[in-house]
Amino acid sequence: MTAPHHGRQLRKNDLAKFEHTYKAEIASVSQLTAMERLYRIQIIDPEERRLFSFKPGQFVMLELPGIGEAPFGISSSPSSRDDIELCIRTAGNLTAWLARATRGMRVGIRGPFGTSFPMETMHGQNILLIAGGLGLAPLRSPIAYVQEHRNRFHQVEILYGTRDPSQLLFTFQYDLWRRDEIGLGIIVDKPDPAWKGPVGLITRLLEPIIAGKDEAFIQNTSAIVCGPPIMFKSVCAMLNEAGIPMQKMFVSLERRMHCGMGKCCRCNVGSTYTCLSGPVFDFWSVMNLKEAI
């Protein structure tokens, strides 16, 4: 006996999406800092690999059977279809296990999930990519997009701040970014004796970039901001002050997640699902999320 219930018709395909896991392999691990590693991950089945695609800003759920599952923003170029790269800080149970992982370990991947940075709508504009700490990890994907389509954008500036020089991520990439005519400013809060760059908070780097710019520049600028709430709050306030519309500033929020699919409620901010309506939000939406800032 079955009962005819309501709502839209569910097809088997829809339902199978829920716990669908790509089996993947860690293709390489590189140590970026004491706490962060970059994992190159390849879906094993070539047909599945061909079908997997994502947009900059989206995340995947990475699973180690029996150990756990957690969301990670993708740090690699969306055009690279062979593998994805995840920059992971050792913080909890799963990441501690990953820190011991070596090449060849088999992991599960679900996704990609969530919203993305609207790169196409930024064509023809100036872009400010502003990162604090681990916030550079999700920015590396839109940066790669910009590199691959450099002539579609005007002035592009990366502003990056960390606590101290030992925490700088992706140092091997800085020259490559500059070579593609992407401005790169780096600032640290606590310099070591060898540090020759600027010292202070990220807003110190931002100030000269937007100061004295004419209305045409400001109106034609979008910003992508990733970092801890206190950082993106002050950065976005400064950008807003300069006249950049809030709906042209994008931030990526980080929350606890157990499903990635708008069910478990662990990622809710106010009562908005970070996994469905985010992780990428424009700043106007963030302003309307009661608990976000």
Place this chain on the structure above:
Amino acid sequence: MDASQAQNRTYLGMPLARPRVAFFELSSCEGCQLQIVNNEANLLDFLSLVTVVNFREAMTEKSDAYDIAFVEGSVTRADEIERLAVIRKNAKVLVAFGSCACFGGVTQLKNRFKDPAWVKKQVYGDRSIQTNDTARPLEDFVSVDLRIYGCPVKKEEVEKIVTHVVLGRSIVQPKYPVCMECKENENTCLFDLGEPCLGPVTRGGCDSWCPNSRFGCWGCRGPAEDANVGQLQVIMKQYGFTEETLLDRLECFGGFAKDAEQLRTNMKLSPRRHEGTK
């Protein structure tokens, strides 16, 4: 399975260490250790995860070369302080095993009497027994790396924790109170049945063992994270239970020592309640 085979165990291709494990008991009933021996179904799997080098309840051989020491019981005697210091020195990981080791447990009930000599006399009569005036948790003497709560510990939880240790996973204890699991077990709330219960403030993980048998919680696992004992006090009163009833429960296992002390102050009782000299 012999030791050399076991050394090669892996999980997801990662080699796993096989820790040498020792069990010790201070002042206790050894009921927590019994939980491990009791678990026939998984005992072999358990023994292939770790090498047990010292376990009075299950074997006669002894060794002082161990990585993990499970210490059951509270410290009530001078010689136990010395033994504990040696165990601490030998062990990489010292586990406070059960409520006595974590909080003092039932043995710390003697701490609430004013006159230790009277207590001794009531319990041991004229026999000459060396025992300290108070029963103390391990952490009062040595640093403790891991706590396994419960009177007794729950064998499923011990298994899970040992598996996690072998896998190198961090141990996360439930932070929620007993009510979570009690509701999951679809029990009728004991307050609705007119019985007192510490479930709303006690750390879960026991699968609401006592309330499942219609027996109110006595708080053996100590306070849940962010436990609202003050509100429970209000509730107990509303349901017609005396402060004494609450105090008895808060004091029973020692996990709520601070709250019990606060309640004693509110009740204008001396820190040690009973005169105990008659």
Place this chain on the structure above:
Amino acid sequence: MIFKVCEQEELRRLFDILAADNTVVGPVQTGLDRNGSALNAFKPVADYTNLNLGYTTTKLSAKSYFLPFRESLASFQIDGNDWQKTVDYHCDRPIVFFGLHACDINALNKLDKVLMGNTYPMPYYAAKRKNMFIIGIDCQPQPFCFCRSMGSDTVLHGFDLFITDIGNRYFIEIQSATAYNILARIKTRPPEEVDHLQYMAIAAHKNKQFTSRVDTTDLTKILDMEFQSPVWKQWGDKCLGCGTCANVCPTCYCYGVEETVDIGLRSAQKVKTLYSCNIVDFAEVAGGHNFRSERHTRLKYRYYHKHRGFVEAYEESLCVGCGRCGEACLAGITVPEVIASVRGEES
């Protein structure tokens, strides 16, 4: 819509027909509370006489039959450095619910929206939900019922048939072809004008019984305005953070997932457990940061999810006004009182 009327004794025949091939779950009296009032629970029932169709409410909702407190999402076989994941949707045998009140059926309809309606329908829920036969039954408003304020005192869909006691006979509303065919096996007749009048009289009488209410006017806006209101702190001070409100709630669906390795290291499990947003680590992330470390922020979040966020997404509240949370809360925190206090009303 098709209506029928049957004699009371026919309901027993209907039960026997359904129970012959199916698991029937219905309200059963399980005991008395400390005041001598009946305690009821939804249990599998084999004998019609064990059903307590005149029940007032149940302590727990019927949730465990479609959103079990604990459910395996997947299991893994571990083989060297390789593994196989097996997903089991637990598509069990159908369940017949015999005697759900309107609020509890409305709760299912709300859950359908979030668990079956969006981009990622949840197969674990869908498998059970699609395999239910629901008989609703009318009820008497209790002092804690505020379903009328939440628009859940009547139910428009989501069931197979709904019966109303109109005095020595039942008035039956038929919603599904399955129900129509099954009803053909018992003795019914089309309702007459006198039945209609009796039904309307009973409905009118019921409407007058409600004593508890929640003013939902502009509630989404008011909740935003009063986000910093000191009343949240006051309720938070009372809250035990025990999760009972969520566990007894027919619509709370939040959960946590835990993976564990079996002690033999040959298999692993991925288990979902219903969780509560009032529990201290609900919004704690790896590394230890907690987005809602204070008790009142978690309590507030629960109200925001139910009475603001869900309304924004689905134009209805995630609360059916069954009042179970307030009845179960040892600290006496009730929805009508909390919302009245946020609105600045004396309750």
